[in-house]
Amino acid sequence: MPATDAKGTLTAEHIQQFKTILGDTYVLSDEENLTHYGHDETEHLQYPPEVVLKPRTAAEIAAIMKICNKDLIPVTPRGAGTGLSGGALPHLGGVLLSTERMNSILSIDERNLQVITEPGVITEVLQNAVKEKGLFYPPDPSSRGSCFIGGNIAENSGGPKAVKYGVVKDYVLNLEVVLPNGEIIWTGANVLKNSTGYNLTQLLVGSEGTLGIVTKIVLKLIPFPKFDLLMLVPFASLEKASEAVSAIFRAGFVPSALELVEIDALKIVSKMVESTAVPVDDSIAAHLIIEVDGNNMDVLMNEMESIAALLTQFDAGEIFFADDAQQKAELWKLRRRVAEAVKTSGYTIEEDTVVPRAELPALIKGVKELGKQYGFHAVCYGHAGDGNLHIRINHPTIKNSHGNAEMTEALRALFELVKKLGGTISGEHGIGLIQKPYMTTVFRDANLYIMREIKKAFDPNNILNAGKIFDLN
16 A cells, blocks of 8 residues: 555444454444544645544554454544644545444552553543642643544643643653554653663554554643732733743743643634623733742742833733632633634634744744745734644635645745744644645655655555655655
């Protein structure tokens, strides 16, 4: 199967084999389900599979993969379907394999600060379960209330807390994985240090379901911080807001979250959720949401006061301090709903650029200039503390970047700018289907050759999420 459009034919015999493994209830081929599982949150793309399978165990997945590997049937793994790069789109048809029934937290080890979970557990559910034990799993993507921990593993997700605590890869200790040939392996050990051969665990994290299907996950936990403080800082200039980000870290502060939201995005989301928590008048260009956390309230108060004083150098407006849990929750609700709100308002194309944080002003300026050149409007928001800027694009006639020559040209110019600034084309959403054409912008042929050879070693028949990240041809 050297090319991504080559595949075996799914037959009635295969469907019967799948029903024998799973039972009739969990083998779906009606139009409604094929349509539902034929899209994720990527633009307005639709690729229905030929059948949807819902296994409950690693053994069931192994049996399915043995059949598909033998007969060259494409398999697309899927979690909650919240992805933004097309990683769960079954663009070759074949089998859509959903992990939604694998939704149990298997154990919380308070002695060793670890949790073992299945991939279909919602991220926020897992966070709340360990929080009840006084423990903390920090990675918190904006979709944490709906996304699955398995999908977070596939994309190496981050979120607001990544600036202080790191991303998913920093918490994954071990993985149970079903390989494309149906073999089941563990990638490592449930230990904090491991220098035993190649690190297969970290290789699987962020591999977007192209190398294996994760069926169990061992995560490191830390004690939950006792206190947190949150403030909202308005700026009359978007560039001043982005300049302030780097200054905060240069001054020696490490916030637990530092988010930037452009005012146009904030206006849209405030209207959508009917919130007046944040001022949105025309004198404001952007806000920074700054959070600190820890176990000493006096230390946190001093940090916040010092950060506030620093921000006066960047023409910050009147700072709003969230006084209680309700106000904090309101601000975070606005931030977490931004992506949904702006997409609904026509900003259907999203890019997930990341640059060294001091280069954010140049990136934002470049985005606005490219918008004028190529006839689109962009709103910017995201994890400014680690240089990860989400760019949402509204073009009057182009709603999908995938396969559109004009938008491909514009995005290639954007990614050339990102590379020039020392960044790369995805910080946490992955490459999937729609960012695939731009891999040559940031990688040399030698890099891509190594990646392709790794894919071939895991999946020589190229059946598992084929055509994502790169093509094997």
